[in-house]
Amino acid sequence: MVGRSALGWTLVRVVFGLTLALGHGMSKVRGDMSQFAQGVAALGFPFPLFFAWCASLAEFLGGLLVAVGLFTRPAAAFAGFTMLVALFRHRADPFGRMELSLLYLTVMVAVVLAGAGPWSLDARVRRKA
Template sequence: MMGTRGTALGWTLVRVAFGLLLALLHGLPKATGDMNRFAEGVATIGFPFPLFFAWCAVLSELVGGLLVAVGLFTRPAAAMAAFTMMVAIYRNRANPFERMELALLYLAVMVAVLLIGAGPYSLDARVRRRP
């Protein structure tokens, strides 16, 4: 687990910041925007049922990001978000590195969440402590 209180607080800050940013700056605008247009982009990379997979991506960013932020079902939520970031990296493979940079950063943090877990300051930890 986490060695010091400072390490645990630092990890919590990273987890909350990246989870909220993913949810509020990426998932929410897509969920409240033109899903058909987003689905067209999903179709261009070869996904069948593009509207369905567009919603999967949006929910992994919105709901997954919120779950990572509060630390509930953290590892499954991070796995979904990480997969979505891998698709985003693939989608932008022909574009300059700057287009992939944000997805790479989110992917790195979500993989770290998968490896480390939510930490002691999370709803997952609180649920585990219940008798």
């Protein structure tokens, strides 16, 4: 991946990572987790507060890591799994409610498959090793 395609992939990775982290994860991490944990419990998860924190951190920390391209594939895998659960949660909702989950899931799967690209901290660490 060189030139414009590297720039395009970096743009997708940064924008989706930051919007997931700042638009969705940060409000959960900084807010009252009890309401989100109730939603997690309604999905049938055991230890709903624990899994609510896992999902929130996958969105926030995972999104930040994807954006900067550090530990990118594992971060995208955790964030992608969280989006798969969100997609399941919204499966009976109108398409507009499930659309964001589907978009984030698709990009996170693509990141797992393609990696962070040459303009990432992962690539920088590999070059120094």
